[in-house]
Amino acid sequence: MYFLMKSDKKVKTDKKKSGGMDWKKAALIIVGVLFAVTMIVSSLGTGWLVGLKAIQAGDSVVVEYTLRDSYGRPALTATERTYTTAYENGELVWYTGPISLIAVGTTGEVVAPVPAFRDDYGEADFALFGQEQNQIAAGLPGMKQGETKRITLTDTDQFQQDITGEQFDGMGGNFSVARIGDQFPLAFMTSIVEDNDQNTTVKYAVRTAYVTGKTDQNISISYAYPVADISIVQFTSS
Structure with a gap:
């Protein structure tokens, strides 16, 4: 009968536990990740911060806008696609550029003309009303760059x-x-x-x-x- 005999030789064991954390490697990884994030943020510049910030009263704002009549048809628009679609449908729509406004700013003008254009007419001044401009400006605070919004204009019965x-x-x-x-x-x-x-x-x-x-x-x-x-x-x- 044979038996496996237990060896008297002592086996040297690694003092490190297999499940332990290698803190030096972890530190290097963390530093590497932080460096990569820093490089990405640097490449973006500060423009990305603007998208996180909301408009406040007094800010200078460039607005692309479309005014619609009671039937939902665009009458004046700074959006080329909206203009093209309405024009091709035979609607009396005018094309303009974005407007620069001061958030919550007001104008005392009854009519605040803006440059406009139609393919079959050419250039003209469009009669944007001062109260329309004021209500758009009043609706700007809280909005962010790239955000869209629909505003209901009031006091239109007089028109x-x-x-x-x-x-x-x-x-x-x-x-x-x-x-x-x-x-x-x-x-x-x-x-x-x-x-x-x-x-x-x-x-x-x-x-x-x-x-x-x-x-x-x-x-x-x-x-x-x-x-x-x-x-x-x-x-x-x-």
């Missing part, structure tokens, strides 16, 4: 009128064929300029109006835009 068919024709319309929803351009006087020779020049800005009602003798028109879609292009803190 509606009931006129006779004769008055409508006198404005350049055609009462007999006019239908609810029809769009037409409406001019607003913005200034009167008199030169040294006492010649007077009246400047106008155009606005898209539309028919909201009609009877046998009268017609209801509106040039109100109750909705503004806005997007923050960039802003600078005050």
